[in-house]
Amino acid sequence: MADMLMEDQRVLVIEDEYVVAEAIERTLTRAGAIVLGPVPSVDQAMALLDRGGRIDSAVLDINLGEHKVYPVVDRLLARGVRCVLATGNDIADVPSDYSEIARLEKPVKASSIIDALKRVDATADGKVAKINQYTSLLQLREQLIVEIDVADGSHEPLLAARLYQAVDAIDQFLKV
Known part of the structure; x- marks a missing residue:
């Protein structure tokens, strides 16, 4: 064989x-x-x-x-x-x-x-890692948006603001 x-x-x-x-x-x-x-x-x-x-x-x-x-x-x-x-x-x-x-x-x-x-x-x-990283970041972004809604609903504006910053950072990274 x-x-x-x-x-x-x-x-x-x-x-x-x-x-x-x-x-x-x-x-x-x-x-x-x-x-x-x-x-x-x-x-x-x-x-x-x-x-x-x-x-x-x-x-x-x-x-x-x-x-x-x-x-x-x-x-x-x-x-x-x-x-x-x-x-x-x-x-x-x-x-x-x-x-x-x-x-x-x-x-x-x-x-x-x-x-x-x-x-x-x-x-x-390397390419697979980039695809996996991109997919993971998109999933994290979606999760953060859900958490922003929870923070807003719980009257936690500081937490919501920090979560928005995290979403903005992901958005900036994905545009590159």
């Missing part, structure tokens, strides 16, 4: 070409990964994400029939999942929002998939 570079890593494969999907699945399984899917459509991928569960990485084709995979990529990135695009699309066809996502051009060599996922492990942490 191949060296277990990805032992116990849960990798979602989204690919609508059966032969390509099977080849990617075989490659990942030989490397020790637990393959989720492959799924051939955006709808099936979203349903899989709705079920929850841990996903460490994803290998995604951009074109799935007449749909693009980008809504799935957005959800995966929001969850902190490392993504690799395996596609026939030219880099110029990939929206700039996804320019930092690793991209492999089809036909993809088996070793390239594993290499790309390992590189993503090393480089994605």
Whole structure:
């Protein structure tokens, strides 16, 4: 068996070409990964994400029939999942929002998939951390607004004023 570079890593494969999907699945399984899917459509991928569960990485084709995979990529990135695009699309066809996502051009060599996922492990942490920080700050902001209402209702104007300052600081940070 191949060296277990990805032992116990849960990798979602989204690919609508059966032969390509099977080849990617075989490659990942030989490397020790637990393959989720492959799924051939955006709808099936979203349903899989709705079920929850841990996903460490994803290998995604951009074109799935007449749909693009980008809504799935957005959800995966929001969850902190490392993504690799395996596609026939030219880099110029990939929206700039996804320019930092690793991209492999089809036909993809088996070793390239594993290499790309390992590189993503090393480089994605900064971007994922920024996404997680942004999400956490938005959640904190919403919580502070609720607390401002409670402070106002309890006739605690000083507390409400301090909470407003915290919301303003978050707003300033998020604008940068």
